[in-house]
Amino acid sequence: MNDTAASALPSSAQRVADLLAQLGHDKPVVMLPATGRSAAEAAAGLGCSVAEIAKSIIFRRVSDDAPVLVIASGGNRVDEAKVTALVGALGKADARFVRDNTGYAIGGVCPVGHAVKPVMLIDRDLFNFTSVWAAAGHPHAVFNLTAAQLEKMTGGTVADVRQEAAPEAA
Numbered sequence: 001m002n003d004t005a006a007s008a009l010p011s012s013a014q015r016v017a018d019l020l021a022q023l024g025h026d027k028p029v030v031m032l033p034a035t036g037r038s039a040a041e042a043a044a045g046l047g048c049s050v051a052e053i054a055k056s057i058i059f060r061r062v063s064d065d066a067p068v069l070v071i072a073s074g075g076n077r078v079d080e081a082k083v084t085a086l087v088g089a090l091g092k093a094d095a096r097f098v099r100d101n102t103g104y105a106i107g108g109v110c111p112v113g114h115a116v117k118p119v120m121l122i123d124r125d126l127f128n129f130t131s132v133w134a135a136a137g138h139p140h141a142v143f144n145l146t147a148a149q150l151e152k153m154t155g156g157t158v159a160d161v162r163q164e165a166a167p168e169a170a
Helices: 003-007 011-022 039-046 080-087 095-102 124-128 147-154
Strands: 029-031 053-061 067-073 119-123 132-135 141-145 157-159
Touching: 011 029, 011 141, 039 053, 039 132, 053 080, 053 095, 067 080, 067 095, 067 124, 080 119, 080 157, 119 124, 119 147, 124 147, 124 157, 132 147, 141 147
Parallel strands: 053 132, 067 119, 119 157
Antiparallel strands: 029 141, 053 067, 132 141
């Protein structure tokens, strides 16, 4: 990457780009023309399916206030009961908790480079895709990787975290 391209990244996204380079990741941080705060917005900007977005959802573990990061397929709702069974009782994480513990604002939480190492779960459904897109530290910044790369780079535990669809009424 040349100096002009690197300087075009916001500081939080540049920090992620530098970290990815240190980790040996060969894909660049991409800036979306519009926000990628939601999986649907990111998918629209990238021209991929919502399910190919690796969305980061932060919870607060009640027992010790540890951050819990669930990286879920963008098309999935996270089943908090499944996550609780794996890591303990969960509480809501407000914007301040998210920023203080991850170093990122909501809408740009990257899977790597956190201020406090989170307990991490990776949605096994992400492994259904050739590659996925994850936030890169800023609401407009993303990067591409495989689910296997995501698992290796984060040390996260692959788990079933998807909320099952409610059965249709007869």
